[in-house]
Amino acid sequence: MLVDAERLHIAVQKSGRLSDLSRKLLADAGLRIANGKNALTARIENFPADLMFVRDDDIPTFVADGVCEWGIVGENVLKEFALDEGEERCEVVAPLGFGHCTLKLAIPEAGEWRGADGLHGQRVATSYPAVVADWLARQGVAAEVVKMNGAVELAPRLGIAPVICDLVSTGATLEANGLKAVETVLESEAVLIRTRKPLAPVKAEQGERLCKRIDGVLGTRDAKYIMLNAPSEALPAITRLLPGAEAPTVLPLHGRPGHFAVHAVCRESVFWETLQELKGVGASAILVLPIEKMLP
Numbered sequence: 001m002l003v004d005a006e007r008l009h010i011a012v013q014k015s016g017r018l019s020d021l022s023r024k025l026l027a028d029a030g031l032r033i034a035n036g037k038n039a040l041t042a043r044i045e046n047f048p049a050d051l052m053f054v055r056d057d058d059i060p061t062f063v064a065d066g067v068c069e070w071g072i073v074g075e076n077v078l079k080e081f082a083l084d085e086g087e088e089r090c091e092v093v094a095p096l097g098f099g100h101c102t103l104k105l106a107i108p109e110a111g112e113w114r115g116a117d118g119l120h121g122q123r124v125a126t127s128y129p130a131v132v133a134d135w136l137a138r139q140g141v142a143a144e145v146v147k148m149n150g151a152v153e154l155a156p157r158l159g160i161a162p163v164i165c166d167l168v169s170t171g172a173t174l175e176a177n178g179l180k181a182v183e184t185v186l187e188s189e190a191v192l193i194r195t196r197k198p199l200a201p202v203k204a205e206q207g208e209r210l211c212k213r214i215d216g217v218l219g220t221r222d223a224k225y226i227m228l229n230a231p232s233e234a235l236p237a238i239t240r241l242l243p244g245a246e247a248p249t250v251l252p253l254h255g256r257p258g259h260f261a262v263h264a265v266c267r268e269s270v271f272w273e274t275l276q277e278l279k280g281v282g283a284s285a286i287l288v289l290p291i292e293k294m295l296p
């Protein structure tokens with residue numbers, strides 16, 4: 001399939017930790033993705049956009065150059081690119097709530113951590129040399145950064161560097177390699193990015209539509225619709241307890257004077273504890289429903 005100048009291009013990871021969730025986000029935003037995952041591109045059937053499946057490391061370059069106007073990538077990869085380039089040619093539009101990980105310094109378990117100052121004159125092995133060099137500079141530490149493209153956790157055993165800086169999610173990989181995390185350099189999650197290159201008005205407008213759709217998905221992720229019954233004297237306490245709710249709808253209950261039905265959209269997670277508290281102040285027949293779509 002040829003790149004179509006009339007359509008938006010969205011860069012997503014071809015295969016890896018972010019691929020499935022990136023596709024799911026776009027699907028939840030109502031985009032019908034045509035082809036299978038193995039093609040390099042996929043047409044979106046019901047929106048003027050195509051997906052480009054690429055390696056995550058290439059996504060910032062594609063978006064910065066405007067080859068793809070939009071992309072989904074980890075903040076870790078984006079920050080490495082921006083620091084390496086010395087300028088921010090991609091704009092972060094929204095954090096997406098998945099792909100969470102932390103870039104951490106780690107040393108052998110038996111080692112003693114004496115703080116960032118102890119790194120003076122040391123070597124630090126990492127796949128994120130620009131991010132690590134930036135962090136070291138901000139700590140006022142002069143250490144040598146050694147770039148490794150993979151298997152960073154082997155660096156101490158191989159005598160390449162006594163300290164590493166690598167991505168961690170559960171910490172199992174560090175542990176399996178006899179390492180312990182000692183310092184956080186960067187917290188990361190997947191972000192939606194767009195090019196800073198000026199776009200033709202029609203593409204800019206399509207981008208805005210895409211952005212609104214994704215906002216809609218992100219806004220409803222934790223949102224719930226709560227319905228309950230309550231006597232009038234309990235209404236103020238109930239309104240205070242509803243998490244992240246805007247003005248609830250209060251309707252009189254037929255045949256039960258002084259009793260009302262309360263309906264509310266809660267934009268934050270609704271926990272069992274909250275339901276117990278609602279019950280405690282007089283609510284009954286509490287229902288919590290998922291929200292599929294919301295157009296503010």
Ligand code: PRT
Pocket residue numbers: 013014015016017018054055056057073074075076077099100101166167168169170171172173174188189190
């Ligand atoms: O092929 P391509 O270049 O596209 O993919 P990739 O192999 O470079 O990246 P991939 O798919 O591994 O990760 C894509 C993105 O997912 C990263 O850039 C991060 O933004 C995010 N992410 C989230 C992670 C992790 N969690 C993670 N745990 N990326 C890597 N890891 C590594 C970690 O370094 C460790 O080696 O996974 C291993 C397991 O981690 P633990 O701590 O759970 O043991």
Ligand code: ZN
Pocket residue numbers: 055056057
């Ligand atoms: Zn990669």
